[in-house]
Amino acid sequence: MSYFANWISPEVMRTLGWTLLHFIWQGAALAALFAVVVAACRSAAARYALAVGALVLMMLAPVLTFAWLLQETSPAVRSGAQAALAKVGTAGQRTIVAANAGAPAAEVAGETPAAMLWLVELWFLGVLLLSLRTAGGLFVIERMRRKELRPIGRELYLRCIALQLRMGLERVVRYCECERLEAPVVLGWFRPVVLLPIKALTGLNEEQIEAVIAHELAHIRRLDCFVNLFQIAAETLLFYHPAVWWVSQRIRAEREHCCDDEAIAICGDAVNYARALTLMEEWRTAPALLMAANRSPLAERVLRLLGLNGATGRTRMAGLGMSFVCLAGALLAGNAFLGVAHASLGASAAIKQDHSSDSVIVVRPEPAAANESRPQAAKPSGTGTQPAPKAQTDNNKASQTSSDEQDKKESYLDAMQAAGFKNLNVDEIIAMKIQGVTPAYVKQIHEMGFQPNADEIIGMRVQGITPEYIREMQGIEAKLTVDHLIGMKVQGITPQYAHDWRELRLQPGPDGLIGMKVQGITPEYIREMRATGLEPDADELIGMKVQGITPEYVREMQAAGLKPETDELIGMKVQGITPEYVKSLQAAGFKDLSCNELIGAKVQGITPEFIEKARKHGFQNLTLDKLIGLKHADIL
Secondary structure (H helix, E strand, C coil): CHHHHHHCCHHHHHHHHHHHHHHHHHHHHHHHHHHHHHCCCCCHHHHHHHHHHHHHHHHHHHHHHHHHHHHCCCHHHHHHHHHHHHCCCHHHHHHHHHHCCCCCHHHHHHCCCHHHHHHHHHHHHHHHHHHHHHHHHHHHHHHHHHHCCEECCHHHHHHHHHHHHHCCCCCCCEEEEECCCCCCEEECCCCCEEEEEHHHHHHCCHHHHHHHHHHHHHHHHCCHHHHHHHHHHHHHHCCCCHHHHHHHHHHHHHHHHHHHHHHHHHHCCHHHHHHHHHHHHHHCCCCCCCEECCCCCHHHHHHHHCCCCCCHHHHHHHHHHHHHHHHHHHHHHHHHHHHHHHHHHHHHHHHHHHHCCHHHHCCCCCCHHHHHCCCHHHCCCCCCCCHHHHHHHHHHHHHHHHHHHHHHHHHHHHHHHHCCCCCCCHHHHHHHHHCCCCHHHHHHHHHCCCCCCHHHHHHHHHCCCCHHHHHHHHCCCCCCCHHHHHHHHHCCCCHHHHHHHHHCCCCCHHHHHHHHHHCCCCHHHHHHHHHCCCCCCHHHHHHHHHCCCCHHHHHHHHHCCCCCCHHHHHHHHHCCCCHHHHHHHHHCCCCCCCHHHHHHHHHCCCCHHHHHHHHHCCCCCCCHHHHHHHHHHCCC
């Protein structure tokens, strides 16, 4: 218990403890007020905004309370308490101090109750444990990102891109498969990844898959991952208050409602989407830091989607009444807490100031004659001449510091306007300052032929794009835009990576470089493909990698007697044509089928079993076209 007391001052410990206690009634009052206001809202977006606002106020309340309580120790505020203590009289003060003359002055004036120390230390312990939980979740997510993700099929990828464009989402989003998860989720903050588990892809129809993907893209478009990160911080710091967890849970529920509304607006079939949610309810294994489509209570979401939640009106009215009762109780408790805290902090501050004056300094375990020989030194000297210069000096320093900071802000703004950013709003200038965008950096970017706007220059700085990086990339790819630079930097494209393609006689261009990097295409992959006799270009390489075409697959097809081109390989892989399928048709007598004929046979459902069945019915020496005709006529 004494550990924190050794490195945190008693005033800060006492103030922090009172801040934590004050938040008990403050959190209850804010939660009750939120419940009263939200009862009148019918829109999920409005309820979500109110819930986020309530949580922001809950985070601000302890900060403002801590600052206010610290002011209780200032001379202007504690003068009233000191005046009350003065009534005790000089003799009484001397008696109190003399009784504690053997103890240090800090213990007499600034002693913190043991209960308050225990309270602060338990809070620190809770914050530490929840922080470790969050760190563990981040570790699981990073491990998943590195080891468990695979690119999705080309057809589904194109559908995802089309859906993204329909939703007006222009961010770079990766789409991957993950065997570990069983419901679609969003992973990552600055480089989002939509994970599509195999179970969801095989257990849902195409419309349902599109709806749940639209749900995840809505999370990305709304920047819900950052709000979720703020919720985790609030739950960690204010873990001891149930109201924080309740408001945070309401945020998550309303967030899912908002994304459900966007998914239905895009796909247009609420019943089909509700069926998809019902199917995925059994698959709820997503980590808490991820945005999953099957989060929040399923029954509430399904009833809401189907318009069957009309019975919530009575519950809302009952909750409204309870909210008023809780709000009144919290305000009464707050009034009592404020009185106790004001008296405690004010009294302790006054005692400390009185003990730090000359009358207390001379009260030491000395002979009585020595104390009586200097009575004037034991009395306060009125306003005093010694503290005044120090206070004036502190005020001057504070004023000078404030003036210097104001000059810096003004000079930075003027410099950015001189650099070409004339109409910056407050958010943009703050973001540029925080991210370290300097006038010199802007000037260097302009000299290289780029004229980025505020958002683009911030994005370039966030991604660590330096003039040296731009110069090296321009030496390889002359026609670069700001979007190209940001996209390449996000994907980790280095000048050496781009130079490798020149050595391989490829000219992929900026978009091709980004596409190849996203799909994990390496120079070794290209060399192995060329060893099979193929010469694919950048677009063909991306298509082959998306479909999972490996050099082994190409060699097996060639060993079966085929000489497929790149487009034919992609077509065969899309249709699921395996070397075993080719060999089975050859064993059935179709030895000279071309790649296009194999694709047509697979599309029409021609299997060795169907060929054998036709022959058992007396159909011999059938060509592939006749087999397809039999299949279409459904004769067998």
